[in-house]
Structure formats: C-alpha cells, structure tokens
C-alpha cells in the first residue's frame with residue numbers, strides 16, 4: 157500500500173456504493189455503436205502500437221521526435237528536455253526524454269518501463285507503448301505487446317549495429333517473434349540512423365531484404381509489412397523530408413513517410429458485443445481535479461463499461477464500483493473495447509488489485525485456472541522441455557511460476573492433429589499440447605496450492621488466451637490456451 161502512496165484514511169475500504177448507472181446497457185450499446193459508426197464515417201480509427209527493437213536502436217528518440225513533429229510536444233517542452241539532458245551529460249538522449257520519464261531511466265539512458273503516450277495522424281488515433289529494448293526488461297516488453305494491435309520496429313542501419321540486433325540473441329529477432337506470438341500481425345519497420353550510413357540506398361535495401369525474409373518466416377503476411385528509411389535524431393522522413401540533411405535521401409526515396417504508413421494501419425475489430433474484459437496493467441493512487449483514490453489502468457479487450465457500474469475483481473470474490481472513467485486524460489461516461497482507460501474505483505480494498513487482475517461483469521466472470529491445457533510452439537532452445545519442467549508463465553501482464561506437468565502430444569501446427577502421443581521430450585520447433593499447472597512455493601520451498609489466475613481459452617478471448625513460457629531469462633515457447641482444467 158505504501159508503494160501505492162495511499163494515506164491511512166484511504167486504506168479503509170469505503171462502504172460499497174449502490175451503482176448509479178446513467179443509462180441501460182441496451183441504450184448504452186446503441187450509443188457506442190453510433191459513436192463508432194460516426195468515427196468510421198470521419199475516417200478516424202483507434203489503434204495501439206508497441207515500439208520494439210534492439211537496445212539503442214533509437215526507439216525513444218524516434219517517438220519523441222515524431223510526437224514533436226506531429227505537434228504533440230510543444231517547443232517549450234522540447235527546449236526544457238534539451239537543457240535538462242545536456243545538464244546530465246546526455247544531450248544525445250534529449251528526444252528520448254519525452255518517453256523515458258523516470259530519473260533512473262534518464263541517468264542510465266535506457267528505457268525500463270513501458271511508457272504510454274498518445275498521438276494522432278490525420279486518420280488514426282494511437283496509444284503508443286514504447287517498450288524497453290534491453291534484454292533484462294523483456295517481461296515489460298511482453299506486457300506492452302500484449303496490449304498492442306500493431307508494432308513499430310526500429311532498427312539501427314549503422315554498420316555492425318543492425319547485425320548485432322539481428323544475430324541470434326539480438327532483440328530485433330526476439331521482439332519480432334514475441335510480438336507475433338502475442339497476436340500482433342502488422343509491422344512497420346523504421347530503418348533508423350540512416351545519417352550514419354550516408355543515406356545509402358544499398359544499405360537500406362540490404363537490411364530490408366534480410367528482415368523481409370525473417371518476418372515472413374515468423375508469420376507476418378507480406379502485405380502487412382512496411383519499411384521506411386528514417387533519421388530519428390534529425391527528424392528525417394518522420395512526417396516529411398524537407399530537412400537540408402535529407403537531400404541525399406530525397407535523391408532516391410520518394411515513398412511514404414513514417415507518419416503516412418502509420419496513418420493507413422488496419423485497426424482490429426472492436427469486440428463491443430463480447431463480455432467486458434479489462435486486464436489491468438497498472439494500479440496506482442490517482443488524482444484528478446474532482447477525485448483522488450485508487451486508480452487502475454489497462455486496455456479494454458472486449459465489451460463496454462460505464463460510470464456507476466459494478467465489476468468483479470478477479471482473482472478473488474470482490475467487486476468494485478466504477479467512479480470515474482478517463483480516456484486520454486479526459487473524463488468520459490463510458491468506454492468501449494479497444495480503448496486504453498484509467499478507472500477510479502470505490503468499494504474495493506487496494507490489496508485485491510494488482511497487475512494482471514481482470515475486471516469483468518459479475519454476471520459473466522472469466523474462469524479462474526490453476527491448471528490448463530495449451531498448444532505451444534517451442535522456440536529455438538538448446539535444452540529440451542520435459543514433464544515436470546519449471547517455467548515462468550507469462551499471461552498478459554502477469555508472470556508467475558508454473559510447471560509443465562504433462563507432455564500430452566506433439567501436434568501438427570496448423571490443425572492440431574496428433575503426431576505422437578505422450579512424447580518424452582519437446583525439442584526446438586515442435587508444436588505440442590501440454591498441461592501446465594500454476595505453482596506457488598512456500599517459504600520452505602515446498603510447492604503449495606496455487607492461487608488461480610483469470611484465463612480464457614483462445615477461441616473465447618484471443619487476448620486472455622495467449623501465453624508465453626520462459627526459462628532462465630529465455631523465451632522457450634509461445635502458445636494458446638485450449639482448455640481450463642481446474
């Protein structure tokens with residue numbers, strides 16, 4: 157609780173309030189549909205985008221400069237960032253400051269948490285998740301990717317630098333495999349630091365060729381991959397190529413800018429008719445001009461919510477009442493699937509809330525699982541997976557210890573047909589059905605009964621039905637939940 161910055165008097169659970177819903181669910185659904193149709197007519201669509209890539213590829217610089225070029229960050233803020241970063245001897249990171257918000261990030265010049273920002277292009281409204289590139293922060297990146305509709309991959313064009321990120325063990329490769337495994341199917345690749353290679357067309361095409369092959373092997377459809385040469389630091393080809401430094405690029409490139417490519421990305425269907433699901437990615441003490449108290453945020457993966465509604469908080473038996481809904485820092489009466497929201501809740505003890513908690517309607521709860529069957533694809537691993545193997549299970553923004561209890565069968569990846577029942581081991585590249593049990597250990601290291609987690613089969617919820625398995629800091633498999641057992 158101290159971590160949440162809550163005062164003593166705020167730790168007491170407020171009396172549950174009776175929900176004060178403004179309009180009936182049916183009327184609200186009508187209003188949501190009309191709003192979405194109006195937005196579609198205006199041609200404006202919402203998407204969330206995760207920015208990925210090897211450490212130091214220039215992700216934060218690119219986003220910082222893009223936000224400025226699109227008018228999202230004013231000159232005053234830019235100059236303040238420039239001065240402050242110079243003071244710390246990190247002038248080259250000034251653009252990244254817009255996203256790398258914490259003192260430690262600024263001093264180290266490394267992104268550690270997923271920064272959330274928003275910006276608009278003429279036809280798209282984006283929520284940006286700027287994920288950390290450093291290896292140690294992969295779990296944060298998974299959390300960012302599990303909320304994303306599309307990815308912006310930033311690679312460093314400089315000699316040797318692209319290769320360092322792309323070789324085995326590099327994060328360019330690892331991030332792409334992870335985002336694809338988490339359901340992201342569209343990617344824009346910004347080939348950055350083109351100033352470092354004298355805006356060479358040959359280098360651009362070389363990198364494009366290598367990445368195109370790998371992206372297709374990873375499962376991205378060719379029509380859902382776009383490339384663009386940029387110079388993030390100088391702001392070249394983010395929204396235009398008018399900079400004097402861009403002359404060499406203009407000689408051979410007259411294609412779309414980065415903003416042009418982002419402006420035509422395809423938004424996913426908004427599942428407003430499905431039961432409401434809100435997996436939480438943050439819990440904090442919130443403050444607005446009209447209220448303060450316990451606040452939570454995340455992206456609504458399906459359904460609609462409105463102020464006054466009572467929601468179930470899973471895992472656990474508690475419910476809470478939605479006091480305030482904020483979208484892009486504005487208070488709104490309702491929100492629908494696809495929106496990133498902040499909610500102020502009442503009638504709930506904050507200890508019941510955490511990253512990975514799921515809010516849903518009391519009448520239609522998410523099943524709680526401590527054991528389930530999954531179909532997985534094994535990554536390029538050296539040590540095979542055997543029954544009894546301890547793993548770290550990543551589900552949405554949560555990571556918990558788990559055990560691969562049974563290897564049920566190796567299967568055909570495309571249709572799940574059994575190739576071999578009860579295999580002894582799973583080696584690299586095979587697809588398999590396995591049983592996974594969630595594990596908690598007591599102080600003495602003995603396994604105890606696990607706290608179940610909210611999980612849904614993939615055919616019910618794509619977002620809550622995907623998992624990743626990691627072992628010793630390495631991602632060993634990705635998969636989907638087939639069946640909740642217990």
Ligand SMILES: Nc1nc2c(ncn2[C@@H]2O[C@H](COP(=O)(O)OP(=O)(O)OP(=O)(O)O)[C@@H](O)[C@H]2O)c(=O)[nH]1
Pocket residue numbers: 209210211212213214215216217218248249252265266267287288289290348349350351352386387388389390
């Ligand atoms: N020459 C040149 N340097 C750049 C360019 N873009 C970024 N840089 C530099 O590359 C370094 C890393 O940039 P960041 O934006 O912090 O990289 P990042 O990918 O966000 O790094 P992590 O968040 O730590 O993974 C900084 O020194 C930037 O100034 C560019 O277009 N040209």
